Amino acid sequence: MGETKLRDIVIVGGGPAGMMAGLLFARAGLQVTVLEKHADFFRDFRGDTVHPSTMELLHELGMLDRFLARPHDRLDHAEVRFAGRDYTVGDLSHLSVAAPFIAMMPQWEFLDFLRSEAAAFPGFRLRMESRADALVEEDGRVAGVRLAGGEELRARLTIMADGRDSLVRSQDLLPLESLGAPMDVLWFHLGKADNPGDALRGSVETGRMVILIDRGTYWQTAFLVPKGGADAVRARGVAWVRAQVAAAFPDIRFPTDGEPDSIDDLKLLVVSLDRLTRWHRPGLLAIGDAAHAMSPIGGIGINLAIQDAVAAANLLAGPMVSGADPDPLLNRVQKRRLFPTRVIQTGQKTLQDNVIGRVLSGRPIERAPWIVRLLDRFPLLRRIPGRVIGLGVRRERVRSPQAPQQR
Numbered sequence: 331m332g333e334t335k336l337r338d339i340v341i342v343g344g345g346p347a348g349m350m351a352g353l354l355f356a357r358a359g360l361q362v363t364v365l366e367k368h369a370d371f372f373r374d375f376r377g378d379t380v381h382p383s384t385m386e387l388l389h390e391l392g393m394l395d396r397f398l399a400r401p402h403d404r405l406d407h408a409e410v411r412f413a414g415r416d417y418t419v420g421d422l423s424h425l426s427v428a429a430p431f432i433a434m435m436p437q438w439e440f441l442d443f444l445r446s447e448a449a450a451f452p453g454f455r456l457r458m459e460s461r462a463d464a465l466v467e468e469d470g471r472v473a474g475v476r477l478a479g480g481e482e483l484r485a486r487l488t489i490m491a492d493g494r495d496s497l498v499r500s501q502d503l504l505p506l507e508s509l510g511a512p513m514d515v516l517w518f519h520l521g522k523a524d525n526p527g528d529a530l531r532g533s534v535e536t537g538r539m540v541i542l543i544d545r546g547t548y549w550q551t552a553f554l555v556p557k558g559g560a561d562a563v564r565a566r567g568v569a570w571v572r573a574q575v576a577a578a579f580p581d582i583r584f585p586t587d588g589e590p591d592s593i594d595d596l597k598l599l600v601v602s603l604d605r606l607t608r609w610h611r612p613g614l615l616a617i618g619d620a621a622h623a624m625s626p627i628g629g630i631g632i633n634l635a636i637q638d639a640v641a642a643a644n645l646l647a648g649p650m651v652s653g654a655d656p657d658p659l660l661n662r663v664q665k666r667r668l669f670p671t672r673v674i675q676t677g678q679k680t681l682q683d684n685v686i687g688r689v690l691s692g693r694p695i696e697r698a699p700w701i702v703r704l705l706d707r708f709p710l711l712r713r714i715p716g717r718v719i720g721l722g723v724r725r726e727r728v729r730s731p732q733a734p735q736q737r
Contacts, residue, residue, distance in 0.1 A: 337361045338453075338650060340474055340485035342462045344371070346437070347618030347635035348491035349444035349456075354643035356454035357391075358651055359733030363483060364454075365475070367461035367492075371438040371445075378437045378543075379629030382422060382720040384636045385429035390728045393447055394428055400443055402435040403544060407712070408719065411533040411578075412698035419705040421712035422720045432720070434530065434543060437632070452735075462497060465614065471657070472613030487656045488614050489642070491635070494602055496620035504616060508604040509679050511625060512687035513539075513554045515599040516563065520549040520575060521585035533578035536695045539686065540578040549584075551575060552626070553596075556690045560598045568593060601625055603678060605671055610660035617642055617663070622671045625678040627686075628719055634674060637722065641666045643730035651731060670723035677718075 339355050341348045344366030352364040380402075388394040408420030423430050448454045462475040466482050474484035490498050498504045522545070531542045539554040553571060555563050563571065568590050576584055590596055605622040609615060618635030642663050646656050689695060697703070705711050 335361075337363050337474075337483065337485040339363070339487045339489060340365065340483050341489045341491055342475060342497065343490065343492035343618070343620065344368075344441065344456065344458075345491060345493060345618065345635070346440065346444075346632045347620075347639045348489070349441055349448065350636050351489055351491060351617065351639035351642055352454055352456070353444055353448035353451070354639065354728070354730050355647055355650075356448055356451035357733070358643065358647035358731045359453060359735070360647065360650060361453045362455065363485075364456045365460040365462055365477070365483075366456065366458050369459050371441040378435055378440070379632065380433040380435055380440060381630070381633040381722070382425055382427045382429055382431065383722050383725050384633050385433065386427045386721075387636065387640060387726070387728055389428040391447075396447070397443055398429070398433070400435060400439050402433045402439075403546075404431045405434060405530050406431040408715070409531065410698075410702065411531070411535075412702060413535055413695050415698070417698055417702050417706040418709075418712060419702055420715040420719055421709065422716040424713050425717065425720050427721070430720070432629070440632075462492070464501075465497065465503070470612060472611065486613075486650065487646070490614065490616040490620045491618045491639070493619040494604075494623040496616065498606070498614070498616050498620060503614075504609065504611065505607045506604055507607050508602070509675060510682075511601040511603045512557050512682055513690055514557055514560055514601050515626060516553040516555060516560060516571070517597045517599055518551050518553070518571075518590040518595050519545075520551050520572070520590075522546075522548045523583040523585055531579065534685070534689055534695060534698075535578065537690065537692045538574060538578060539689055540575050542575075542579065542582075554686065554690060557601070559690075560596075564593050564596060568595070571596065599626070603675060603682070605668075605675065609664040609668075612657050615642065615656075615660050615663060617667075621664075621667075622675065624675065625682060627678045627681050628674075630674055630719070630722065633722060634671065637670070637724075637726045638663075638667050640726040640728060640730075644726065644728070647730040651733070666724075673723045 338360040339362045341364045356362045406423040461478045464476040466474040533540045541552040543550040602623040609621045617638035624631040
């Protein structure tokens with residue numbers, strides 16, 4: 331059934347940024363519709379690291395205990411293997427937050443959690459299988475979206491949280507700057523024996539980088555390949571890929587009958603690192619991956635998107651509740667969030683160019699970089715990357731209002 335009335339906000343995309351923004355704006359008393367093009371949230375091989383910065387926001391909202399009741403694993407330190415030796419490079423356990431660890435939770439579980447929490451607010455509506463095909467423009471500003479099938483949804487503000495394939499990107503509606511990436515990632519499952527899991531393990535050797543995420547009954551595996559090199563790897567066959575992973579982790583026993591069984595089981599993630607140079611136009615704001623596609627390095631993408639949503643609600647919800655035009659305020663959201671985006675992307679690009687690119691090019695890896703050796707030797711130094719990974723840059727706090735009837 332269509333919606334004929336004017337909504338306060340239409341959000342395109344039911345990912346982490348869109349769902350959190352929908353929750354916060356509805357909590358403030360606004361009428362919000364979130365559009366998700368799929369029938370459910372179940373898409374495998376999505377980012378699933380929920381960092382302390384995100385859980386601290388849930389704590390401020392009084393939702394953390396319910397979140398932690400969902401299935402998850404906990405990780406409070408970071409380890410990586412270089413040339414056959416393991417190094418500890420990050421420590422989150424010292425952070426002065428309610429949850430000083432990374433929660434490894436499948437993204438569909440996290441999104442379902444946000445949906446259940448947002449449903450408590452009467453102004454929130456989530457529409458599944460609703461794909462936005464175009465923006466509706468009127469009097470020089472964006473006035474809503476047009477769905478596949480022709481239905482139009484009008485709103486005072488349209489928020490694009492539809493990821494790196496966003497309408498604003500595919501239709502060149504906002505300017506985009508690409509920073510480049512030297513790698514892509516093949517994702518697949520590997521069978522898991524009875525060996526204990528470590529939540530997250532990484533291996534870096536000459537010409538090969540592999541990451542394992544413990545999923546209880548299987549390993550979710552990321553096999554990094556040179557940019558555009560996925561077909562060449564697939565041509566070697568599944569047995570070759572499995573042998574590469576086994577060689578990277580000789581201390582782990584992988585059942586021989588586990589996945590992947592065929593080339594189709596190797597799912598390609600095309601890595602991008604880019605950002606819009608302008609995130610808004612009258613009636614329109616882009617956040618999350620729609621505004622900045624992040625590298626998977628550090629698993630920071632979800633958490634940066636959540637921070638965007640909180641900043642948008644902090645700056646826009648109160649004025650919109652009072653009836654103000656959001657257009658003059660949109661640039662404040664970009665100014666608030668562009669600095670941490672640049673800082674994090676600069677760090678990711680440095681690692682891409684100086685570590686990942688060199689490894690995948692086949693240059694010999696005889697020992698770990700000096701910074702890795704330094705972090706492993708001095709435990710106190712591990713707190714620095716732990717803080718950056720765990721809390722990010724310019725961390726947001728919930729300052730958006732809560733409508734009296736929602737308390």
